[in-house]
Structures are given as C-alpha cells and as structure tokens.
Amino acid sequence: MNEEVLSKYGGLTRVINYDVCIGCYTCEEVCKFIHEGMAFIVLYEIGGGLNKPISCFHCVKAPCVTACPTKAMHKDKDGAILVDLSKCIGCSACVAACPFGIPEIVPPGYASKCDLCNPLRKEGLTPGCVSMCPTKAIVWGDTAQVAKELRVRALKKLVYKPV
Amino acid sequence: MVKFLKIFSVSAREGTVTRKYPFESPLVTPEFRGRIDIDPVKCVGCGACTRICPTKTLTLSYEGDEAVLKYFIGRCIFCGMCAYVCPQNAITITKDFELASYNLSDLYDEVVHRTVRCSICGKPFTTAKLVREVETRINGGDVEELLNICPECRRRLTVRRIGSRVVGTGGE
Numbered sequence: 021m022n023e024e025v026l027s028k029y030g031g032l033t034r035v036i037n038y039d040v041c042i043g044c045y046t047c048e049e050v051c052k053f054i055h056e057g058m059a060f061i062v063l064y065e066i067g068g069g070l071n072k073p074i075s076c077f078h079c080v081k082a083p084c085v086t087a088c089p090t091k092a093m094h095k096d097k098d099g100a101i102l103v104d105l106s107k108c109i110g111c112s113a114c115v116a117a118c119p120f121g122i123p124e125i126v127p128p129g130y131a132s133k134c135d136l137c138n139p140l141r142k143e144g145l146t147p148g149c150v151s152m153c154p155t156k157a158i159v160w161g162d163t164a165q166v167a168k169e170l171r172v173r174a175l176k177k178l179v180y181k182p183v
Numbered sequence: 184m185v186k187f188l189k190i191f192s193v194s195a196r197e198g199t200v201t202r203k204y205p206f207e208s209p210l211v212t213p214e215f216r217g218r219i220d221i222d223p224v225k226c227v228g229c230g231a232c233t234r235i236c237p238t239k240t241l242t243l244s245y246e247g248d249e250a251v252l253k254y255f256i257g258r259c260i261f262c263g264m265c266a267y268v269c270p271q272n273a274i275t276i277t278k279d280f281e282l283a284s285y286n287l288s289d290l291y292d293e294v295v296h297r298t299v300r301c302s303i304c305g306k307p308f309t310t311a312k313l314v315r316e317v318e319t320r321i322n323g324g325d326v327e328e329l330l331n332i333c334p335e336c337r338r339r340l341t342v343r344r345i346g347s348r349v350v351g352t353g354g355e
Contacts, residue, residue, distance in 0.1 A: 038345060038346060038349040038350055039349055039350070064342040066342050066343050066345075066346030066347070066350065067346065070346070070350065072350075074338050074341055074342045083321045086321045087317050087320045089270035089320075090270070109234075109270065111229040111230070112230060112309065112313070113270070113313070113317050115334055116309055116313055117317045117321050119329050119341075120337055120341045121332075121333070121335060121336070121337030121338045122338070123334075124334075125234075129234025129235060
C-alpha cells in the first residue's frame with residue numbers, strides 16, 4: 021500500500037496544523053538562520069491578533085512546475101518542489117502561476133522558495149521548521165502517516181473539547 | 184628574398200580577398216553578434232533578459248500602468264545572453280553593427296507593456312501578457328481571480344482562508 025500511496029501522492033508531506041500553532045515565529049527564525057537570512061516560512065496575521073505561518077505546500081500537481089519554461093522547477097524523490105539554479109532564468113512565471121504566491125525572485129535573478137531543507141534531508145534529518153516547532157504544529161513525513169496523525173489529533177480535539 | 188616573392192603567386196591565384204566596404208556589403212561571419220532585436224509581439228515582459236544582462240543594458244521599469252522594457256545600445260557588449268535566456272524567443276541577434284548616430288534617441292529601443300494591478304492592494308505587480316501566457320501554460324490550473332492578485336496578497340488570502348476555517352477567526 022505504501023508504495024502505491026507514495027507514487028500517487030508524491031511521497032512526503034508537510035502540514036501546518038493551525039489548531040496548535042501559537043504563532044511564536046520560531047519556524048520563521050529557524051528558516052532565516054538555515055537559509056542565510058531569507059525566510060521561506062513566513063507568518064501573517066489572520067485577524068484577531070493571531071499570526072500563522074505559510075510556506076510552500078509542495079503541491080502534487082504544482083502550477084509552478086507546469087508554468088516553468090526551462091524545467092528548473094522540479095519535484096525530487098521526496099515530493100519536494102525544488103529550483104535547479106543552473107536552469108532557472110528568472111522569468112517569474114512561477115511567481116505568476118503559484119496560487120499561494122510562494123516563489124520569490126531574488127538577486128542576482130533566480131526563483132527561490134522553500135526546499136524543505138534539502139541539505140538536512142540528505143543527511144537523514146527533518147526540515148528545520150518541523151524539528152524546532154515547540155508545539156509540534158508542523159507535521160512532516162509519509163503522506164499516510166501524516167494523515168493518520170492529523171486524524172488522531174482531530175479526534176482528540178473532539179473528545180477532550182472543554183465545554 | 185625569393186621567399187617574399189612567393190606572395191605574388193598566391194595573390195594571383197586567390198584574387199582580392201578584402202572588400203570595398205562602404206560600397207559593398209560588409210564581411211560578417213555567421214557567428215557575428217550585432218545589436219539585438221526585440222519582437223514586441225512575442226515579448227511578454229517577464230524580465231528574464233534584464234536579470235541576466237551583465238551591463239544592465241536592458242532594464243524593465245514599472246511606470247504606473249505601463250511596464251517599459253528599455254534597451255540602450257550604448258552600453259550593450261553584444262554578449263547575446265538575453266537572446267539565450269528569453270523563454271519566448273522574442274530576442275534575436277542581428278548582424279547590424281553600424282550603430283553610430285548623431286541622435287541619442289536612436290540608441291534606445293523600447294517595448295511598452297500594460298501592467299496588471301492587484302485586485303486587493305491595487306499595486307501593479309506584473310505585465311498583462313505574462314499573466315495570459317502563464318494562464319495558457321497551466322491551462323486552467325489556477326482560479327481566474329487569483330491570477331490578478333499580487334503574490335503578497337495571495338499569501339495573506341490563503342492564510343486568512345485556512346485560518347477562518349480552522350481557528351474560526353478573521354475571515355475573508
């Protein structure tokens with residue numbers, strides 16, 4: 021089953037659980053530290069004084085990959101959407117295509133976005149935002165396991181809901 | 184001395200190899216790179232050429248409702264990088280090298296594009312042709328209204344949408 025799910029849904033998924041997120045900016049600071057001053061997970065106000073993070077969703081059928089004229093935007097074996105800097109020409113087609121406005125054009129002129137901490141993943145570690153989140157609001161892993169984890173959380177919320 | 188005389192036999196065999204240039208067509212090789220030519224129909228104003236240009240000969244500036252792609256020949260080093268990166272193949276390298284002029288405005292070439300204003304914040308963020316081009320490439324993958332929203336506002340909208348459903352605050 022796992023093989024089938026992996027091939028169908030592109031392997032690993034990261035989900036940001038807004039229920040437990042406390043908006044502490046830890047993920048943003050960690051991302052800034054890892055990516056030399058550029059944060060790819062950014063917090064925005066959702067109203068009521070609450071701040072919640074947004075980052076690349078690493079879509080299975082990603083518009084940025086479809087729109088890219090040079091195939092610089094590609095999906096790696098873990099399902100993360102990465103930019104191949106040697107192919108990127110900085111045409112900002114991905115910026116116009118992304119429904120969530122995630123990719124950015126950075127100097128000297130190529131697209132840049134969340135790479136799910138590619139160097140860390142190569143060493144078998146989890147992405148920075150996932151491992152540093154104090155409330156475990158950012159879940160990352162096998163699609164099936166993440167779905168299971170979120171179901172358990174939703175059920176717990178229903179059962180233990182304060183009256 | 185005798186060696187020097189050999190040149191006469193060579194010239195008699197080959198004839199004249201130089202051209203009477205101003206009166207005849209100049210001798211340019213197939214690899215020769217002259218000024219570039221921007222096709223205003225194909226160009227979408229994405230700005231890839233302005234980002235690769237090593238001398239900032241090509242510039243893209245947003246002036247209100249217009250995005251102007253400006254080419255200043257005076258600074259061009261004829262490297263051909265712009266033609267290499269252009270995703271629409273709008274830039275061609277011509278063989279034209281006779282660029283001297285008494286008039287400075289002859290050294291400028293401009294392509295004017297219409298910009299798209301973000302439907303939320305009202306800031307011009309990209310050209311209308313690029314949006315249409317991306318729309319055809321992704322073939323209905325995006326919601327039409329999202330294409331006319333700037334990236335910053337798209338993020339805020341997404342966060343608010345998820346937030347309003349999960350946490351129950353804010354809203355659109």
